Amino acid sequence: MNSTSIHISSLRHKDVMNEFDNILKKGKYACFPAPDIKHIGKNLYLLGMPFNKKIHWFMAEETTNNGRNATLNIIDKHVIDGNSISKIITLPIMERGILDNTEYSLSNEVDRYNTDMKMIQAIRKNTMGDYDFYYSHENIFKITPRKSHANF
Known part of the structure; x- marks a missing residue:
């Protein structure tokens, strides 16, 4: 593992700045729950979006949820x-209460050898519960992955 x-x-990155809202409106994202991180926030999510054949990651903190x-x-x-x-x-809440737009595959938008793409596919397949998530630095x-079958 x-x-x-x-x-x-x-959000100030030149690839992202002008396209963020457009990509979001088209539903081109993957969004997974992440553990609370003391100095960042609670009810956190990882939001992956394609920009110029790469995936850019953001964190998102949920402030309200009406079902x-x-x-x-962001x-x-x-x-x-x-x-x-x-x-x-x-973001709309999908079936099973998730925020991830599983109907959308990033494969047409991202280089197929991209490790972020492989990670998104693995998390969707195995669910986020099979992974540990922690702050490294900066x-x-x-x-x-927690389990041997849950890998990237």
Whole structure:
């Protein structure tokens, strides 16, 4: 079993800045629950979105949930560094109460050898419960499979 690093991106990144809302509106995302992290927030999610053949990762903190939609504050690397939240989004709650848009496959948008793509497929297959998630340093987080059959 090996771990995969997730680098939290920036809403100010030139690939992301002008396309974030458009990609979100088209439902092009993967969104998984993540454990609470003391200095970042509670009710956290990992949000992966495709930009220019790569996946950019953000964290999102759920602020409200009415059973049909969840409102989330986007936590990018600038928020982790201490800046205020600059983006609030709403995602529909899918069947089984998840936020992940499992109907969407990132394969057409991302280089097929991308390790982030393999990680998304593995998490969707095995569920997030089979993984440990922890803060590594700066804007980097690690996801490590707990079980031998849950790997990337």
